[in-house]
Amino acid sequence: MDIETPQDAANHAVMLAFGRLQGAANRLEYLLGRALEQECGITHLEFEVLLILARAGEPGMSMRAISQEQVLTTGGATRVIDRLEREGLVARTQHPTDKRGRLAKLTPKGAETLVHAANVHLENIKRHFLAPLPEGHRERFAEDLKLLSHAARDALPPLK
Numbered sequence: 275m276d277i278e279t280p281q282d283a284a285n286h287a288v289m290l291a292f293g294r295l296q297g298a299a300n301r302l303e304y305l306l307g308r309a310l311e312q313e314c315g316i317t318h319l320e321f322e323v324l325l326i327l328a329r330a331g332e333p334g335m336s337m338r339a340i341s342q343e344q345v346l347t348t349g350g351a352t353r354v355i356d357r358l359e360r361e362g363l364v365a366r367t368q369h370p371t372d373k374r375g376r377l378a379k380l381t382p383k384g385a386e387t388l389v390h391a392a393n394v395h396l397e398n399i400k401r402h403f404l405a406p407l408p409e410g411h412r413e414r415f416a417e418d419l420k421l422l423s424h425a426a427r428d429a430l431p432p433l434k
Contacts, residue, residue, distance in 0.1 A: 302402055309398045314391040316363075319344070321395065323354050324363065324388040327380050333370055334379030342432070363387055 277283045307318035316324070326343045327335060335343075341351035355378045358364035363384035369375030380388065404412055 305402050306395060306398050310391055310395060313394045314387065316361075316387065316391060320354060320358055320363075321388075321391050323351070323358065324380065324384060324391070327364065327378060328385070328388055330379070332379065334367055334377030336369065336375060336377055340378065358384065 277286060283289060303318065310316055310318055310321050314321075322344060323340060326340055330339075337348050337351045337355065340346070340355070341348045344351065344354075346354070355364055355366070359366060359378075361383075362381055364378050365381050366376045366378055369377050407415060
């Protein structure tokens with residue numbers, strides 16, 4: 275056993291590394307999310323959903339598919355889509371093969387908002403996420419994050 279005392283727990287190298295990752299992610303989420311809200315009028319979650327819909331293209335995506343992509347409940351995805359629809363950024367359409375199903379897709383206003391927000395977000399990512407890292411480490415760090423993200427995604431049970 276590696277941890278026998280509270281001090282062992284507080285100073286364990288793996289615990290410290292994960293805590294730093296979590297702290298950095300939380301702080302970056304705050305900084306980048308606040309910038310999106312102030313400069314673009316959308317939350318970071320709404321931005322991520324717009325990106326998912328842009329990747330999906332036509333005819334759009336179901337709430338279930340959006341929820342799986344964003345690690346939300348179907349109800350959570352529906353609430354985000356409801357807000358985006360009220361703002362005119364997303365439209366719901368009939369599912370082509372499921373009479374009861376509805377798909378969400380970007381509107382022209384949603385596409386325009388996404389492009390603007392993506393440019394704002396990219397500049398903030400460069401400033402707060404990339405600039406502090408040594409240039410020679412950036413590509414490897416991005417690959418390592420991809421591995422971590424995929425491993426965590428694959429370990430999650432499907433959401434209902």
